[in-house]
Amino acid sequence: MTALLEVRDLSVSFLTSRGAVPVLAGVSLSVGEGEVVGLVGESGSGKSVTALAILGLLGEQGRVEGGEIRLDGRDLLPLPEREWLRVRGRQIAMVFQEPMTSLNPLLPVGFQVAEVLEAHLGLGRREALARAVELLRDVGIPDSGRRAQDYPHQLSGGMRQRVMIAMAMACRPRLLIGDEPTTALDVTIQAQILALLRDLGRAAGTAVLLISHDLGVVAAMASRVVVMYAGQVVEEAPARELFSAPRHPYTRLLLAMVPGVREKRSRLSAIAGSIPAPAAMPAGCRFHPRCPDAIPLCREAAPTLDAHGPDRRVRCWRADGVRP
Amino acid sequence: MREFTVGGRVFRAVDDVSFHVGPGETLGLVGESGCGKTTVGRLILRLLPANAGRIVFDGRDVTDVPERRLRDFRRAVQVVFQDPYSSLNPRLTVRDIVGEPLRNFGATRRAAAARVGELLDTVGLSPSYMTRYPHAFSGGQRQRIGIARALALGPRLLVCDEAVSSLDVSVQAQVLNLLADLQRQLGLALLFISHNLAVVRHVSHRVAVMYLGRLVEVAPEGILFEHPRHPYTRALLAAVPEVGPDALPPAVLPGEIPSPLDPPAGCRFQTRCPRAEARCRAAEPPLVEEAPGRFVRCYFPEPEPLRRVA
Numbered sequence: 001m002t003a004l005l006e007v008r009d010l011s012v013s014f015l016t017s018r019g020a021v022p023v024l025a026g027v028s029l030s031v032g033e034g035e036v037v038g039l040v041g042e043s044g045s046g047k048s049v050t051a052l053a054i055l056g057l058l059g060e061q062g063r064v065e066g067g068e069i070r071l072d073g074r075d076l077l078p079l080p081e082r083e084w085l086r087v088r089g090r091q092i093a094m095v096f097q098e099p100m101t102s103l104n105p106l107l108p109v110g111f112q113v114a115e116v117l118e119a120h121l122g123l124g125r126r127e128a129l130a131r132a133v134e135l136l137r138d139v140g141i142p143d144s145g146r147r148a149q150d151y152p153h154q155l156s157g158g159m160r161q162r163v164m165i166a167m168a169m170a171c172r173p174r175l176l177i178g179d180e181p182t183t184a185l186d187v188t189i190q191a192q193i194l195a196l197l198r199d200l201g202r203a204a205g206t207a208v209l210l211i212s213h214d215l216g217v218v219a220a221m222a223s224r225v226v227v228m229y230a231g232q233v234v235e236e237a238p239a240r241e242l243f244s245a246p247r248h249p250y251t252r253l254l255l256a257m258v259p260g261v262r263e264k265r266s267r268l269s270a271i272a273g274s275i276p277a278p279a280a281m282p283a284g285c286r287f288h289p290r291c292p293d294a295i296p297l298c299r300e301a302a303p304t305l306d307a308h309g310p311d312r313r314v315r316c317w318r319a320d321g322v323r324p
Numbered sequence: 325m326r327e328f329t330v331g332g333r334v335f336r337a338v339d340d341v342s343f344h345v346g347p348g349e350t351l352g353l354v355g356e357s358g359c360g361k362t363t364v365g366r367l368i369l370r371l372l373p374a375n376a377g378r379i380v381f382d383g384r385d386v387t388d389v390p391e392r393r394l395r396d397f398r399r400a401v402q403v404v405f406q407d408p409y410s411s412l413n414p415r416l417t418v419r420d421i422v423g424e425p426l427r428n429f430g431a432t433r434r435a436a437a438a439r440v441g442e443l444l445d446t447v448g449l450s451p452s453y454m455t456r457y458p459h460a461f462s463g464g465q466r467q468r469i470g471i472a473r474a475l476a477l478g479p480r481l482l483v484c485d486e487a488v489s490s491l492d493v494s495v496q497a498q499v500l501n502l503l504a505d506l507q508r509q510l511g512l513a514l515l516f517i518s519h520n521l522a523v524v525r526h527v528s529h530r531v532a533v534m535y536l537g538r539l540v541e542v543a544p545e546g547i548l549f550e551h552p553r554h555p556y557t558r559a560l561l562a563a564v565p566e567v568g569p570d571a572l573p574p575a576v577l578p579g580e581i582p583s584p585l586d587p588p589a590g591c592r593f594q595t596r597c598p599r600a601e602a603r604c605r606a607a608e609p610p611l612v613e614e615a616p617g618r619f620v621r622c623y624f625p626e627p628e629p630l631r632r633v634a
Contacts, residue, residue, distance in 0.1 A: 186357050186581065187521070187564055187574075188581070189580075190565075190574070191563040195573070198573070213493065216565030216567045217565050220566070220572075220573050220574055240569045243567065257496070257497035258497075259500070259522040260525075261525055261549065261564045264525055264545070264549075268497040268500055269497065271497075272498075
């Protein structure tokens with residue numbers, strides 16, 4: 001698979017009243033043509049910042065300190081804003097967690113989908129509105145001609161997320177970034193939206209970078225998984241290998257901490273403490289203060305993200321020595 | 325039963341819901357948005373009056389007891405909320421937040437402070453945090469503070485309404501383990517309200533499933549998850565994405581959850597049910613106790629256990 005998106009050594013910091021705080025430290029990941037990659041991590045791991053950086057949406061507070069973001073081999077970071085406008089929405093689109101805050105409450109949803117078509121594909125108003133109704137139908141909104149005239153508050157959460165997906169897929173983007181796209185939804189509605197994302201992605205050949213804290217969602221969708229912790233990638237592997245034999249202690253604990261619906265565990269594994277704050281990163285391995293397998297080396301030197309086999313990378317000094 | 329008035333129309337958020345929680349037991353109450361699970365929690369806490377039905381605590385009917393005579397009940401039944409940010413007053417120190425119930429029940433400032441120290445220790449926080457304000461804590465620590473407050477008066481029943489839903493998985497695991505430890509040490513009964521089926525399975529001894537204001541199934545945990553009888557319970561379980569190397573994609577149950585303002589006639593699940601027949605549209609099935617402690621509200625309950633995929 002040729003890499004559609006290639007993020008290399010991306011470092012980002014945010015400007016705060018206390019100076020620049022680094023939030024991403026050398027993040028590398030890639031998404032192949034048509035591939036679904038899961039990006040997993042807890043709050044503060046940097047997964048959403050990674051997504052915003054890929055979209056050039058870090059805002060005034062965010063600053064890229066180094067690295068590259070290549071789409072089809074072209075580095076996006078040096079692009080002027082005018083060029084970004086042609087990438088964002090047309091080649092890379094995004095679906096956020098909360099459709100209510102992503103949609104304009106004062107405009108009918110069909111109009112909002114049509115706006116995307118006018119802006120990116122240059123369609124006229126009438127043509128765009130007609131196409132918007134088709135797009136809403138394609139994302140499974142029944143009676144889409146009439147629902148296109150509804151305002152966001154008249155739709156359920158699931159239907160609003162379908163509208164967001166219609167907007168994101170309007171230009172058949174090469175890459176769709178979903179940042180917790182089903183987290184706010186009920187479980188039966190989540191299953192519908194995941195199936196829709198998978199079907200639409202396949203039909204349009206769109207690659208998906210799926211960001212989620214929910215390992216089940218990622219297991220259901222992704223063929224490859226990237227795990228982040230404290231602003232770094234700590235493990236990357238094909239989904240099947242990652243879930244059957246995690247190599248980084250954090251990944252292993254993450255899997256052991258989630259209760260299962262198909263079996264009952266007597267007690268959950270837990271990690272003491274929480275993700276360190278960006279301004280107070282521990283020396284050495286960033287996970288070492290919470291790691292049950294830490295050795296003195298882990299406190300002293302930061303491990304690098306090393307290849308272990310053809311398509312697995314692990315950031316751990318003991319990746320070869322520690323077995324689950 | 326509880327009715328609300330919305331735009332001049334009366335609707336029943338919760339109707340004909342009956343269950344019990346035993347001492348030291350955890351009852352999981354699970355369901356999707358609009359099923360009425362939070363309303364049930366608030367009815368039990370007497371934060372909302374019921375329009376019909378009874379709430380009996382420790383043999384005493386507390387449904388219509390005036391608030392001033394509820395002090396024993398208030399002491400015995402406490403709540404842990406979902407959002408550890410909005411449920412702690414940002415202008416109070418931890419000492420005042422956790423100590424407030426104690427002061428309300430007559431403890432002196434000094435006695436309350438001593439007890440707060442013990443309570444913080446119980447929930448795994450350093451007593452030295454007493455003088456800090458909520459903003460100084462992470463979400464998981466705040467939830468521990470909320471639990472310490474709920475424990476202050478030595479309750480016997482804790483209502484947990486989505487108590488771990490806003491927490492990261494590592495913090496969620498810590499809080500779930502803490503609740504399990506507290507239950508064992510203190511003999512607490514828990515009413516654990518959640519949309520998360522895996523979490524409910526983990527904490528519960530028995531589980532009640534709600535849909536659109538009704539209980540549709542109640543059973544001991546193992547039985548409910550291994551052999552669910554109601555088609556909704558089965559659909560709900562099948563929709564949960566599984567973590568694992570050979571995870572099947574979640575099964576899709578088509579259709580929207582109807583508005584509780586305008587529920588369908590007959591069985592409330594008939595609009596989405598794969599098994600629905602004319603009878604289901606005509607009249608709502610009753611909640612039937614098929615075996616001791618095993619209730620199902622369905623004309624055509626599933627005979628087979630869930631099939632396991634090897």
